[in-house]
Structure formats: structure tokens, C-alpha cells
Amino acid sequence: MRFFTVLILSLLLVPSMAQDPDWVVPEDRKGRLSTFPFTDETRKEGERLYQVNCHSCHGDPGRNNYIALQPPPGDPATEKIQNNSDGEIFHKVTTGRGPMPSFRSVLTTEEIWKVVSYIRSFNRNYVQKVMQVITSSAYPGAVISMKLAWDDAAKLVSVIATATGETGSVPVTGAGVRLMAGRYFGMMQVDEEKVTDNSGTALFATPEGLPGDTAGNIRFSAQFTDEQTFGSVSKDTVLRAGVVTVPVSLTAKRAMWNTVRKAPVWVILAYGLGVLAVWGFILLVMLKLRDIFTVGTALQERLQASGNETTTNN
Ligand code: HEC
Numbered sequence: 001m002r003f004f005t006v007l008i009l010s011l012l013l014v015p016s017m018a019q020d021p022d023w024v025v026p027e028d029r030k031g032r033l034s035t036f037p038f039t040d041e042t043r044k045e046g047e048r049l050y051q052v053n054c055h056s057c058h059g060d061p062g063r064n065n066y067i068a069l070q071p072p073p074g075d076p077a078t079e080k081i082q083n084n085s086d087g088e089i090f091h092k093v094t095t096g097r098g099p100m101p102s103f104r105s106v107l108t109t110e111e112i113w114k115v116v117s118y119i120r121s122f123n124r125n126y127v128q129k130v131m132q133v134i135t136s137s138a139y140p141g142a143v144i145s146m147k148l149a150w151d152d153a154a155k156l157v158s159v160i161a162t163a164t165g166e167t168g169s170v171p172v173t174g175a176g177v178r179l180m181a182g183r184y185f186g187m188m189q190v191d192e193e194k195v196t197d198n199s200g201t202a203l204f205a206t207p208e209g210l211p212g213d214t215a216g217n218i219r220f221s222a223q224f225t226d227e228q229t230f231g232s233v234s235k236d237t238v239l240r241a242g243v244v245t246v247p248v249s250l251t252a253k254r255a256m257w258n259t260v261r262k263a264p265v266w267v268i269l270a271y272g273l274g275v276l277a278v279w280g281f282i283l284l285v286m287l288k289l290r291d292i293f294t295v296g297t298a299l300q301e302r303l304q305a306s307g308n309e310t311t312t313n314n
Pocket of ligand 1: 023050053054055056057058069070071072073074080081084089092093097098099100101103115
């Protein structure tokens, strides 16, 4: 019994021991900023969302009454969490780690920023930096568009976002972009969500040997993750980024569910023999019919001959 307790306890400890104590956020995510300023209203809404989604583990900010987990969740009012940049908190809440769940499909981008706004209200020294967004209002009549291109040498898909208005066009910077690739059924996400840089570009690494069609084409679809700000702008483009895929490859195994060319030998043999047997039988029947016909005519001739004999005899 003792043995099992020790075993189970050590198994429970393994994941937490394997975890890097520093939760490192990718460089391009650290600087991500909210697109709207934090106000009493966003803090209030953030508090409500915090009570529902975070309070059970992180407790009441400032009271250090978070629950005992390994690693500890920590109190949002303390330096442990306040030392994170806005982008880091946003990323950690979005992706989660270990016992901390991912809120990607639970909260919207806007809601996560509202929770950040609530968490920041416990930090007197905090001064918010708001993202400069190019919206239609900043660029009269601006149309935000995306261009996708394939870099064969680097195996990267680049997405360039531009806002074009009456006054010219400018790159859309700091915007979250997601890239999807078309599969036989539905779409598959390529790489992680990326944020456009100063030139409005986001680069996505494609997995090795992504199967394309017979010409190696793949349909890609890029869209902004922050629909609130950019609207539902998305762009579909076919790029020659895949490996040429012939529907039934010559290296595929022979199998029942494959095409005739790739059917198992015994199926081809059995089918061929069956067809031969049927045609053989038909041929046999025809030969027998011919025999009956020949016998019949011979008999008729003989009867006629004997008839003639009788008449001459008379
Ligand atoms: C099921 C329990 C649980 C819930 C619910 C939860 N967290 Fe966490 N949180 C954790 C744990 C455990 C960690 C430490 C994870 C680690 O370091 O690997 C953590 C870490 C964090 C961190 C990073 C702390 C640091 O040291 O940088 C932030 C920020 C955070 N949580 C915010 C939130 C917010 C905001 C919510 C609600 C939207 C939330 N958490 C909901 C358990 C939880």
C-alpha cells in the first residue's frame, strides 16, 4: 500500500518537475498590446470574467488565497504576475500551461484584455500602452487587405497586411493573424498564431512534406484573430507550397479499398478466373448447341434420303 502511495505521488510530481520554472513567452508576443484603453468599464467587466474563470484557482487578488497547485498559480496582485508585460499575460492566459488551462476557446480576445485590465487595477505603477491601430476611421475609406506568398527556399508562407485609403497605403502592424491550409476535409491550422511586424508581415512555417494536389498546390486562408478591430478580413490564396500528390501513389500498398491497379493479386486472379469460367461455360453451351444442330440436320438428311428410297421402291 505504501509502495503505491509513493508511486502515485511520484507520478504526480513528474510533470511539474519536468516543467521549466520560467514560463517563456515568444518574443513577438511579449509586446502585444490591447487595442482599446482600459477604463472603469473594462475593469468591471474584467472583474466579472475573472470571478467566473480565474477566481477558483487564483483567489482574490491581494489576499494570497490562491489554491495549492504545483506550480502555484500565484496572486495576480503580486509581482509574480504584475512583472509580466501585457502581451505576456495575454499569451499565458491564451495558451495555458500545466494545470493552468488555455482560454483560447473560452474567452474572446476582447474578454482576455478586459481580464488583463482588471488584473492591472491592482498595480499602482502601471501605465497602459495602447496599440496604434489602423482602422477605417484613422484612414478614411481604408480597406484592409492581405496578400499571401510562398517562399520556397525558406518553406515559409508570408502574409502581408495593408490598409489602403485615400491617403495611400500603410502596413497593418501588431495584428494577430491565423493561417489555415485546406485538407481533404476542412482546414488545418498552420504554425501558431502570428503577429504582423512593422512592415505588416507575418511569417508562417509549414510542416515538412505537406501534401498538395497533383501540381503541389494548397489552398491557404489567412484571417485576423482580432475581428473586433479589423473586421472579418480574410484572404484565400492557392500556393504551390505542397508536395505533388498523385491520388493513388505507386508506392501505396495493394489493398481491397484501392483502385484496380492497386488491388491485391488474389482479388484480380479470382475475378479473372470467375469471368473466364462464365465465358467458358457459355462457349461450352454454344458448342453443344452446334452439336445438336449438326446431329439434327444429319438426321433430317438421312430421313429425307430414306423417304426418297421408299418412294423409289414403290
Ligand atoms: C485550474 C486552475 C487555474 C485557473 C482556472 C486559472 N489559472 Fe492561471 N495559473 C494556474 C497555475 C497552476 C499557474 C502556474 C502555471 C505555470 O507556471 O506553469 C497559472 C499561471 C497564470 C499566469 C502566469 C503567472 C506567471 O507567473 O507568469 C497568469 C497570468 C494567469 N495564470 C492568469 C489567469 C487568468 C487571467 C485566469 C482566468 C481567465 C486563470 N489564470 C485561470 C492555474 C489556473
